[in-house]
Amino acid sequence: MPRWVKRPEGSNWGEFGDDDQIGRLNLVTPDKIRAAAAEVRTGERFCLSLPLDLPGGNVLNPRRYPPTLSPTFRSGDRPNMNYNLSQDNPDMIDVICDDVVVLHTQYSSQWDSLAHVGQEFDADGDGKAEIVYYNGFRAGDHIHSPDDINGSGAERLGIENMAAAGVQGRGVMIDLEGAFGRDFRMVGYEDLMQVLNTDNIVVEEGDMVCLHTGFAQQIMEMNGVPDKEKLHHSCCALDGRDPKLLNWITDTGLSLLIADNYAVEAHPSREGHGSCAFLPLHEHCLFKLGIHLGELWHLTPLNSWLKKNNRSRFMLTAPPLRLPGAVGSPANPVATV
Known part of the structure; x- marks a missing residue:
């Protein structure tokens, strides 16, 4: 079944292919x-x-925050920041840093x-609006919320x-x-x-x-x-x-x-x-x-x-x-x- 039978006025849906995503x-x-x-x-x-x-x-934007950096950790909750590997093996003299970021x-x-x-738009032409995005990709089927089976994304x-x-x-x-x-x-x-x-x-x-x-x-x-x-x-x-x-x-x-x-x-x-x-x-x-x-x-x-x-x-x-x-x-x- 096609994802849409009606496209928004002034749109170019389908002109770069039915499955175009760019x-x-x-x-x-x-x-x-x-x-x-x-x-x-x-x-x-x-x-x-x-x-x-x-x-x-x-x-x-009250929903968006600056990134937060923190080190990754070794066993025993030892942070990998200026970490001397000689603590694990006296024959090693390397020092490492390794980090993780939480990023909006x-x-x-x-x-x-x-x-x-996206928009609530009647892409099926049946008089009922669906949540759709560019080229007719749909909420639930292609764009997932946290409560969807496949998770958010x-x-x-x-x-x-x-x-x-x-x-x-x-x-x-x-x-x-x-x-x-x-x-x-x-x-x-x-x-x-x-x-x-x-x-x-x-x-x-x-x-x-x-x-x-x-x-x-x-x-x-x-x-x-x-x-x-x-x-x-x-x-x-x-x-x-x-x-x-x-x-x-x-x-x-x-x-x-x-x-x-x-x-x-x-x-x-x-x-x-x-x-x-x-x-x-x-x-x-x-x-x-x-x-x-x-x-x-x-x-x-x-x-x-x-x-x-x-x-x-x-x-x-x-x-x-x-x-x-x-x-x-x-x-x-x-x-x-």
Whole structure:
């Protein structure tokens, strides 16, 4: 039986195959990789990840906490940190350290998997809505809750599919902070076109679009003690309610959408009408089009270099952790110019 007989309006379900789990990453073809490699001219590299213990605390999201590191233990509860093996065998002089981390996968610089956001949608066409995700994968059958027989996790659409695809391609930087500063602003289609035209930026099919707002740089400047009010009321975020902006995302064929802010789009969004998605741009990208979202990346140093050198394009290498069943992952992306 097919997973769906009706797909959401404006979606691309099935266009990359009935069992596709990587969405618009399919558009990053070998030719696109060669075009990305052609952007490497000086060989300089930029780490685009925040330290994974930032922003600090849990003021941005009360459900997410910074990672905690601790040592593994030997027999007798002896921690493997500066552990001299001569304690076990006098002939051994080696000293070892070994640790374990408890990590919230979407605390800091991150990727959203296509299992991150779904919707109650009548995919069977019988007038009854089911919980479904990109390409019709279903809650219970493919995306499991803790009370399911198979336990919690994404049997389909997990972040490991993105990792196995090899996330590498041409990045395109759009400097929203340079155009609008650090005051809070919902950026719609007209604003975005203004920046693209002023900065002579062209987005082509398969490109990995990065939005620089200065938000992550503010987090760096706060040095682990984030100011909740300032962060929640500063910098640009996309207006997920703007239909022309959503159409632009569809029509460009961009493969990935990345920002240095909290959610790429404004959160909370503007009030909608009718069937009102909680995060409309997440719905459009993750649920309908299979576009992975990158959030809280540290883009400012790279953006400054690109501006100084009159460039907007670069080679981007950004695989997530190959962690089966995860719905998100820390990101440690590298840009090469």
